Amino acid sequence: MRKRKHKVLNLAHRGASGYAPENTMAAFRIAKEIGADGFEFDVQLSKDGVPVIIHDEALVRTTGAKGYVIEHTSDELARLDAGVWYGQDFQGQRIPTLEQVLQTYGDLYLNVELKNSYHEMPGLEEKVIELIRNYGVEQNVLISSFHHKSMQTLHRLAPDLKTGLLYDCVLVDAVTYAKRLGASALHPFYGTVKADLLREAKAAGVQVNVWTVNDEEQMRLCAEAGVDAIITNDPQLLYEVLNSVLD
Ligand code: G3P
Ligand code: MG
Numbered sequence: 300m301r302k303r304k305h306k307v308l309n310l311a312h313r314g315a316s317g318y319a320p321e322n323t324m325a326a327f328r329i330a331k332e333i334g335a336d337g338f339e340f341d342v343q344l345s346k347d348g349v350p351v352i353i354h355d356e357a358l359v360r361t362t363g364a365k366g367y368v369i370e371h372t373s374d375e376l377a378r379l380d381a382g383v384w385y386g387q388d389f390q391g392q393r394i395p396t397l398e399q400v401l402q403t404y405g406d407l408y409l410n411v412e413l414k415n416s417y418h419e420m421p422g423l424e425e426k427v428i429e430l431i432r433n434y435g436v437e438q439n440v441l442i443s444s445f446h447h448k449s450m451q452t453l454h455r456l457a458p459d460l461k462t463g464l465l466y467d468c469v470l471v472d473a474v475t476y477a478k479r480l481g482a483s484a485l486h487p488f489y490g491t492v493k494a495d496l497l498r499e500a501k502a503a504g505v506q507v508n509v510w511t512v513n514d515e516e517q518m519r520l521c522a523e524a525g526v527d528a529i530i531t532n533d534p535q536l537l538y539e540v541l542n543s544v545l546d
Contacts, residue, residue: 307521307544308528309537310410311338312511313354317532320361320385322352323392327404335534337408337439339510342397342427344420349373350397350427353381356418360384362394369418397430405436410508410530412465413444424453431460441508443486454481463508467491474499484508489521489529497525515540 314326315333322340330338341354346369358364358371362379373396382392400409411431415423431440443463444450450462463484464477469491477485477500485500489509500507508528512518518540521529531537 307526307541308336308408308508309334309534309541310408310508310528310530311335311534312530312532313340314338315532315534317513318535320382320389320392322354322361322395323381323389324395324399324403325382325389325392327395327400330534331404331407333534334538335407336528337410338404338534339410339412339443339530340400341412341414342423343368343414343418344423344426345373345376346370347372348422348426350423350430351376352395352397352400354414356414367418369420397427398434401430401434401436405434405439407439409436409440410463410528411440411442413442413446413449415449416445424449424456428453428457428460431457441484443484443508447480450482451480463506465510474503474505477505478503484527486510486530489517489526492521492524492526494524501525512537519544 311330313321315329316326318329319326327338340352342350345351356367361384362381364379376394381394382389441461441463443465445465447464454462461483463486464482465486467488473485484506486508489512497507506527509521509526510530512521512529513532518537522544
């Protein structure tokens with residue numbers, strides 16, 4: 300891993316999704332090679348209750364298959380090609396399981412996003428907690444979701460684990476809200492973040508991790524404003540920007 304000078308975390312969005320098919324082991328490997336501190340990825344449950352890594356509920360965009368993730372068993376999902384849509388070089392990439400990722404990349408900072416906002420996925424929180432405990436990677440993981448009740452449940456079940464509230468609007472009293480839900484971080488769309496939010500969050504010990512910042516100038520502005528982490532499709536560019544911004 301390359302050495303970083305800046306304190307802002309560089310997190311690759313869906314892995315290094317600007318360089319490889321999103322949410323695949325290839326995208327995670329490239330994120331590590333580039334020198335990202337870790338990566339964000341999306342988790343859903345298969346029909347047989349296995350946490351699998353894929354963004355869309357429908358399979359068609361990244362695998363060409365029909366139907367939804369939740370309608371397929373983990374064995375069926377494991378046979379799909381999740382790389383060739385992006386390029387021939389990535390033919391044979393599969394939909395990873397959460398277990399595979401924790402096993403391989405437990406040394407990196409892992410932002411596990413629960414994709415349970417549209418389809419209810421009963422038991423997802425418990426299964427994710429169990430795997431994190433099995434691999435002993437509690438310190439390196441932050442779990443986020445747009446489903447804030449799910450984050451509240453997660454905090455109740457595992458108060459030692461870090462949680463983040465995803466949102467893409469301007470929240471009223473965001474920091475108080477985060478504290479009330481036991482969240483350790485806010486995960487706003489970067490365009491909504493203003494100086495007062497960062498000031499209040501810092502004072503309260505709540506992190507602010509922004510997504511998805513792919514533009515060089517915006518990366519610089521976010522870093523200089525004092526966000527804690529930047530989630531990006533281009534961790535290579537972010538790596539260079541962070542190294543050029545003085546602490
Ligand atoms: O976690 C940040 C970002 O991934 C949220 O949006 O749709 O890319 O999962 P999405
Ligand atoms: Mg995501």
